[in-house]
Amino acid sequence: xxxxxxxxxxxxxxxxxxxxxxxxxxxxxxxxxxxxxxxxxxxxxxxxxxxxxxxxxxxxxxxxxxxxxxxxxxxxxxxxxxxxxxxxxxxxxxxxxx
Numbered sequence: 001x002x003x004x005x006x007x008x009x010x011x012x013x014x015x016x017x018x019x020x021x022x023x024x025x026x027x028x029x030x031x032x033x034x035x036x037x038x039x040x041x042x043x044x045x046x047x048x049x050x051x052x053x054x055x056x057x058x059x060x061x062x063x064x065x066x067x068x069x070x071x072x073x074x075x076x077x078x079x080x081x082x083x084x085x086x087x088x089x090x091x092x093x094x095x096x097x098x
């Protein structure tokens with residue numbers, strides 16, 4: 001007997017795969033080939049005092065076409081590990097730097 005996936009099963013697999021993290025951030029470096037550094041800012045509420053704090057982290061992002069430049073606002077998505085430090089890929093450039 002040959003196993004074949006039916007349409008509903010394939011749709012379920014696609015839904016699981018689409019549940020990946022996406023972030024928005026600003027490009028801080030584009031000096032590497034096919035890689036950009038993006039500063040991602042998140043706002044978290046302090047658990048006791050309630051003050052909203054800004055936390056930022058820098059992540060390496062795969063940019064296959066070298067199309068993003070410093071200062072661009074970009075949308076990135078989580079992906080499989082592409083190198084020792086790259087775990088994100090560029091989805092689209094939301095706003096070009098002026």
